[in-house]
Amino acid sequence: MDTNKVTDNAVEMKASLQRSLGLMSAIAVVIGSTIGSGIFRSPAGIAARVPDPTIYFLLWIIGGVFTLCGALALAELASIFPQTGGVYVYLREGFGKLPAFLFGWSQLVIIRASALGALAIVVAEYLLRLLGYSITVEINGVAQTAPTVRYIAAATVVVATVLNVAGVKLGAIVQNFTTVTKYIALLLLVGIVFALGARHPLPETLQAVPVNEHITLALIGSAFISILWVFDGWADVTYVSGEVERPERNLPWALIIGTLAVLLIYLLANVAYFHLFDVKQIAGSRLIAADSAYLVIGQTGVVLISLAVMTSAFGTLNASVMTGPRTIFAMADDGLFFKPLATVHRRFKTPHISIIIVSSITVLAILLIGNFQQLTDIFVIGIWPFYVVGVAAVYVIRHKQPNLPRPYKTLGYPVTPALFIVAVMFLLGNAFFEDVKYFSSLTTDKMAGKSLLEVILGAPQGAVLVSVLILLGVPVYYIWQAVNKVKQNEPEAS
DSSP states (O other), X not given: OOHHHHHHHHHHHHHHSOOOBOHHHHHHHHHHHHSSSHHHHTHHHHHHHOOOHHHHHHHHHHHHHHHHHHHHHHHHHHHHOOOTTTHHHHHHHHHXXXXXXXXXXXXXXXXXXXXXXXXXXXHHHHHHHHHTOOSEEEETTEEEEOHHHHHHHXXXXXHHHHHHHXXXXXXXXXXXXXXXXXXXXXXXXXXXXXXXXXXXXOOTTOOOOOOOSSOOHHHHHHHHHHHHHHHTTTTGGGGGGGGBSSHHHHHHHHHHHHHHHHHHHHHHHHHHHHHHOOHHHHHTOTTHHHHHHHHHHTHHHHHHHHHHHHHHHHHHHHHHHHHTHHHXXXXXXXXXXXXXXXXXXXXXXXXXXXXXXXXXXXXXXXXXXXXXXXXXXXXXXXHHHHHHHHHHHHHHHHHHOTTSOOSSOOTTTTHHXXXXXXXXXXXXXXXXXXXXXXXXXXXXHHHTTOOHHHHHHTSSSOHHHHHHHHHTHHHHHHHHHHHHHHHHHHHHHO
């Protein structure tokens, strides 16, 4: 790698995108991107798969520790390459253009759309609940997401898009506000649970549900997929590295402080949940935070926590709209995709075309799929393999460029990056194995009356579908390279 190229790229980025995010704003991006809907919704699914309190808490702790291992590794790369694009840049510098292109391609066609769609659906569901409308409709005896949820979710994405096109400072103001709001809301919930305890009867809708009595390795892996969704967002601040002040100092600290703050509040929230409910009741509560608030302070608590969840989910949605399209911007800036995607708005100084394109695909995903669980599974399976490769780039870049200035070095190297890589590879392998079993067991009877899309989305984790969509980027990359080569030779031929 040519170190002068890295410097030139950094200068070019500075000229186009302004460094206006300080340390607190960067920490807010980490916390705000991570704490979204998961801690308010995922405990039910995790408890249903692993209904043992000890294993349940152990998985949350392991999830936090492994996430911190990944954050420690990416913090080193962020200090070396403080450029817009984050993981995309690390993949490019460590392994070349093809892996970097595949990451940007995946962000464009599946990763960002599934994440934004899931968050927007949570905002829509809680808004409808506050207004007293049903969030489901019954079709052929099966409860499905109401069309109204999808329409409101799509509108929510449009609002976040407008905020972030209008300027990174405006997006950061919204981000800081929503981050503080959601963190304080969780702290208050924990505080009142232990201060007041249960003062109201259990909601009629909350019932203990049957759980898996025999905890298998496959169930643990499946539960961990949900935990990865809850912890995801920790790397998002690296996507706006080109807009962070003093990035060589602020990026590592933002990653470390933000991740530790998230782990702390997650553990406190789960302790509060178990203070009120047993594991089977938690498994039966899709809205565990709202049920906890109801138990302590009644219907008023439900209203307040619903507002907090809406704020939390929208804050994460806003952060994701802010950070994700920067990868598409960086890829186009490298000449690996359509050049207009690297356009910076003259007035607002934001990559507005990239933001609008990603948001448009998100709206399409919401209208076509519209299922929270499917969207979150697709997202996790889509993005975490790239986290693995990004973290592995620490080893490669240290070997290839040992003399590069490193303002921060990975704490616990080489063990911490290895722990992250091994853990995520196990989870992805388990998800792929479960999907292969599903597809191999399909018969004509099982497929009767279902569309091809319904059959494909019926896979337990969506690993096969996501893998196919990612690998489609390989021929796209080589076609794009060929087209660029022809364009470069045209002036010479004339």
